Amino acid sequence: MKLRCRQFEFTFPRPALVMGIVNVTPDSFYDGGRFLDTRAAVAHALALVEQGAEIIDVGGESTRPGAVPVAESEELLRVLPVIEQLVGQIKAPISIDTVKPGVARAALAAGASIVNDVGAGREDDTMSRLVAEARAGYVCMHAQGTPQTMQVNPSYTDVVREVGDFFSARLRRLNDCGVSREQIILDPGFGFGKTAEHNLQLLGAARSFSRFERPLLVGVSRKSFIGSLLGAEPADRLPGALACACVAVEAGVQLVRAHDVAETVQALRMTEAILAKRST
Numbered sequence: 001m002k003l004r005c006r007q008f009e010f011t012f013p014r015p016a017l018v019m020g021i022v023n024v025t026p027d028s029f030y031d032g033g034r035f036l037d038t039r040a041a042v043a044h045a046l047a048l049v050e051q052g053a054e055i056i057d058v059g060g061e062s063t064r065p066g067a068v069p070v071a072e073s074e075e076l077l078r079v080l081p082v083i084e085q086l087v088g089q090i091k092a093p094i095s096i097d098t099v100k101p102g103v104a105r106a107a108l109a110a111g112a113s114i115v116n117d118v119g120a121g122r123e124d125d126t127m128s129r130l131v132a133e134a135r136a137g138y139v140c141m142h143a144q145g146t147p148q149t150m151q152v153n154p155s156y157t158d159v160v161r162e163v164g165d166f167f168s169a170r171l172r173r174l175n176d177c178g179v180s181r182e183q184i185i186l187d188p189g190f191g192f193g194k195t196a197e198h199n200l201q202l203l204g205a206a207r208s209f210s211r212f213e214r215p216l217l218v219g220v221s222r223k224s225f226i227g228s229l230l231g232a233e234p235a236d237r238l239p240g241a242l243a244c245a246c247v248a249v250e251a252g253v254q255l256v257r258a259h260d261v262a263e264t265v266q267a268l269r270m271t272e273a274i275l276a277k278r279s280t
Contacts, residue, residue, distance in 0.1 A: 003215050003254075004182045005113040005137030008093045012215060016249045016268050019095065019257040020045065020053030021221065024078040025062045025070075038081040042089075045082070049090050052265035055114065056090065057257060058082050058107075059097030063118050063192075075103050080110055087111030093137070101126040108134045114185075118143055118192065120170055125177050132178035139185045139217055140174065142166045144193025154193040160205040163188050167212055185255060187217040196225040203244060206251040219257035220244040221264075238263060246271040 003010040010017065022045045024035055035041040045056045060078035061070040070078075075098065083094055087110065095114035096107035104115045104127060114137035117127055131138045142163045144154050156162050167186050174184060186209060188202045199220075209216050220226070226240035227233060238260055245256045245264055249271050258264040 001213060001215065002182050003137060003185065004135070004180070005093050006135055008113055008137075010215075012254055014254075015272055016253065017054045017255045018052060018261055018264050018268065019055040019057050019217070019255055020048030020051070020261045021257060021259050022048070022056055022058045022082065023062070024058060024060045024082055038085070041082045042085045045086055046089060048261045049092055051262035053092065053261045055093050055095055055255070056086065057095040057097050057114075057116055058086075058112075059116075060103070061098065061100075063097075072100050072102050075100065076106055079103065080106060083107055083110045083112055095137070095139070099127075101130050105130055108136055113137060114139065117141065118189070120166075125173070128174050128177035128179055131174075131183065132180075135180075136183065137185060138174070138179060138183050139187050140167070140170050141187035141192065141217075142189040154195055154198065156198060159194065159198045159201050160208060163202060164209065167209065171212065171214075181214065185215045185217050186212060187219065190218060190220050191223045191225060194225070196228045199223075199225040200229075203247060203251075206248055206253055210252050215254040216248075216252070217255040217257060218245065218248045218253050220248070221258045221260065242267045250275060 001012040022035060022041050024041045035044050048056060058079050060075040079096065086094055093113040094111065095116045096104055096112045097116040098104050099117060099119035115131055116139040118141045120140045190199050206216065221241050222234045222237040226237045230240055232240065242263060246267055249268050256264060
């Protein structure tokens with residue numbers, strides 16, 4: 001299985017990729033405001049690469065529950081200087097975390113190679129056609145509702161089946177828009193319109209999504225469902241996040257999005273070393 005993101009290519013199976021988070025925002029749930037300054041964001045991204053991040057995900061609009069939307073012009077002011085500086089300093093692909101085609105277009109022009117779209121192009125095909133034209137990688141994430149509404153009584157008859165049905169439909173639509181399967185990463189959208197129970201069911205059933213033969217991304221880093229289950233504040237959720245990441249990799253997940261890159265890389269490499277012995 002291959003993943004192609006413009007000039008970058010990954011072939012699986014291989015050690016799980018860690019996507020390092022760089023939030024250029026004042027209001028993200030864990031690190032909001034810490035990297036709003038361009039220099040701070042660039043320095044943080046460089047540190048994450050040193051720690052083992054193989055993809056850097058840059059975002060200028062928080063998608064935490066209840067987050068206030070940001071104007072496109074403001075989002076561009078936040079992310080473009082960071083991407084422009086990073087392109088000349090790192091060899092890892094840069095992902096732009098946005099739902100706005102205008103921001104994605106500008107970020108790709110600046111040197112980004114992946115679009116991480118929590119909206120999954122549900123409104124129209126603009127983002128999909130842009131990704132096809134740029135031959136960029138594309139993270140297609142499931143969500144129920146918007147950041148403003150997604151945690152207001154999320155409901156499913158069968159969350160695993162419904163997320164799988166969503167992936168099937170989106171893969172067909174992306175193909176219709178000219179996006180190659182080798183460009184696509186699937187993300188179940190942990191915490192995006194899901195209760196703690198829904199998140200646990202999805203994590204427990206992660207292996208079932210291997211039928212799509214596309215890399216699977218999990219983003220569980222310090223999320224609220226860990227806090228609701230364990231009574232932990234964001235600053236104290238790293239052990240829970242690492243447990244989720246290790247279980248995901250055991251289930252065959254190929255990418256893990258994380259704030260804490262060094263700790264995540266170490267936990268995943270240890271998990272993979274154990275699993276390698278199990279199979280011999």
